[in-house]
Structures are given as structure tokens and as C-alpha cells.
Amino acid sequence: MNAPISSFTPSVLAESAAARVSLAAPCARLSLRVRGDFAPLNTALGLTLPTRIGQRAQSGETQALCLGPDEWMLQAPETLAPGTQAACDEVYGTLPHSLVDVSGREVTFEISGPRAVDLLTLGMPRNPDSIAVGEGRRINFDGVTVLLWRDGESAFRMDVWHSFAPHVLHLLETGVRELAAEAA
Amino acid sequence: MLLIHCPYCEETLPEAEFTYAGQAHVIRPEDPSGQSDDQWQEFLFIRANPKGPHYERWRHFHGCGRFFNAVRDTVSDKFLTTYKAGAPRPDLSSLTEGLK
Numbered sequence: 001m002n003a004p005i006s007s008f009t010p011s012v013l014a015e016s017a018a019a020r021v022s023l024a025a026p027c028a029r030l031s032l033r034v035r036g037d038f039a040p041l042n043t044a045l046g047l048t049l050p051t052r053i054g055q056r057a058q059s060g061e062t063q064a065l066c067l068g069p070d071e072w073m074l075q076a077p078e079t080l081a082p083g084t085q086a087a088c089d090e091v092y093g094t095l096p097h098s099l100v101d102v103s104g105r106e107v108t109f110e111i112s113g114p115r116a117v118d119l120l121t122l123g124m125p126r127n128p129d130s131i132a133v134g135e136g137r138r139i140n141f142d143g144v145t146v147l148l149w150r151d152g153e154s155a156f157r158m159d160v161w162h163s164f165a166p167h168v169l170h171l172l173e174t175g176v177r178e179l180a181a182e183a184a
Numbered sequence: 185m186l187l188i189h190c191p192y193c194e195e196t197l198p199e200a201e202f203t204y205a206g207q208a209h210v211i212r213p214e215d216p217s218g219q220s221d222d223q224w225q226e227f228l229f230i231r232a233n234p235k236g237p238h239y240e241r242w243r244h245f246h247g248c249g250r251f252f253n254a255v256r257d258t259v260s261d262k263f264l265t266t267y268k269a270g271a272p273r274p275d276l277s278s279l280t281e282g283l284k
Contacts, residue, residue: 053193053248068248069192125185125198140201140246 008107008165014173016180019113021172024157028081029106030074032064032088034097041095044087045074054135056149065136065149073147073159078103106147106159109172115179116154122175123168128156142171186261188242191268192250205241207231208253209273237264237276255279 014021032049034041042048047059050066057064062076062084076084081101088099111119120128123142128150131137136149144167147159160168186199213219213227232238238258243251255264255274264279 068250071249125200130195138247138249145246 008169013109013169014176016113016176018115018179018183019111019119019176021169021176022110024108024110026078026103027108028076028078028084028101029103029159030076030081030084031100031102032072032074032097033070034095035070036095038095038097040091041088041097044091045084046087054131054137056134056136063149065147067138067147104162106161107165109158109160109165109169111156111158111172112152112154114154115183116156118179119172119175120148120156123171141168144168186263188254188263189266190244190247190250191252191266192248193244197244197247201244201246203243203245205243205251208239208241235259237280239273241269242266 008023010023010025012020012022032041038049045059045062045064047057047062047064049064049072050057053066053068055066060080062074062080065073065075067073074084081103085099085101088097091097113119117128120141123144124139126139128148131148131150133150133152136147139146139148141148141158141160144160144164146161146164146168149157149159151157158168187196188199188202189196190202210227210231213223219227236257236259237255239253239255241251242254243249251269252266253269253271253273254266255276256262257264265274267274
């Protein structure tokens, strides 16, 4: 289910002096929807689900990003996902929720380099600097809904649905070349 | 480009992240089978087309995904306020007071 079905292989996809775009190794992605008092889920997941949209929480190798008032995206290494799902299933009786494995839905582009922020402005109507380091958002990137995680001043991860990935990558490739040409 | 405040994200963001979703506060009748054809027509098709403040729905499509309500002046395209879905309709006089 989690095999990369896009035509790219995990590697550097575009690189110049300005920025670098590479494909991350596959990971487990879980979409969580829950309302009400979700304290039992915090215990099951072993982390405190953030409540402000855009905030992230991390416990070990599991990361959670708050996408909406009742929506989170969880990412973890593939080996941890079955355990996480089993732990959440146990509290289902007292706290009904939706936890769906969407690992096969997306690929992750890792974007870094001195001009990574400038590269993102090519597709983002909002200011990339409005996303603080250590946060994330669901955004519009060149007309495509993507998840953007900001890991450092100039280090981002972008989760893109498979079918949109070639389109988004094409824009990033052009941008990487263009920013390098600008500097030269 | 319009800048729209999302009441759920509590951020003011570009219009490109949002989609328009029609007039707000159109309430579905509680007893649909008791409605006459004219009442159904009113509910389904008849919408206000004001010149000035308009109560309307928007959706933060490329973001939190939530529907919310807004008051927008159709002449100036200025948003007077946005508020969460299900919240009561804000009083127009309190919104326009600051503009005079």
C-alpha cells in the first residue's frame, strides 16, 4: 500500500546553488478526526495533540500536525503505524473517532537551501514566513492543496497527493533553476 | 487580492485559499413535507442581491477546510467581519459604525 507509485525514486530531484528538492523516503501517514474531549487519545498516542491550527507535537518519531479544529495528520515510520492504530482502536469504545491510514496518498518533497523560502513564494499566495519554524499548515501551492511542514529557517517538507506531484515538482524544478540563474 | 480573516485559523490570509459558498443564514425548513411549492422555491432559488453589506458563506478550502460566515460590502468588496458557522448573525449597525 505504501510503495511509491509515482515515477520518481527517493533521491534528489532538483538541485542548484539556490535550493534543493528531494523526495523523502515513504512513511506512515494517518489522518485523525475527533471531537470533544480527546484526552484518552493523547494517552494512546503518547503525545499531546496540539489544539491551535498549524501547531505540531512530536513524541519519539511520531509527529502530529493540527490541520483544523477537529483534524490532525500523524506521521511516523512505517513500522510504528500498526501499533499506533491498535492503541487508538482500544479507546474507540469510549471515544469514537476516525483514524485512517492514508500512507499511499502522498509523497513528501524535502525543500532546503539558502533560497528555499523564495522558492516557495512561486506557488504560495500566503507569506511562507507566516509559518513559524516548528509549525506546519495546509496551504494552496500553485492551485494544489498541500501540507507544508517547516522544520528550520530554510528547511521544509511538502506533502503532495500523488496525482499532483508531477505538476508541483515541475514548478519547483523551474524555480530552482531560475533562482540559481538570478544569482549568477 | 482580498485578504480574508479565517475565524478558525485566526489568521488573515489571501483570497486564493478560500472559496465562496453563497448566501449565509438560509435555513432549511424543519418540516420539508409541509412546505408549499412557493415556499420550496423561495428556499432553493431565491437569494438576496444587496448593494452593500451581504451575509455570505466562505470556506477555507486550502487550509482548515471549514465553512464560516462573513459580512462583505458588495460595493467596496471590503469584509466587515467574519465569524464561525453557527454563530448568531452580527448586528449590522455595530459593524458599520467604525466606517463612518
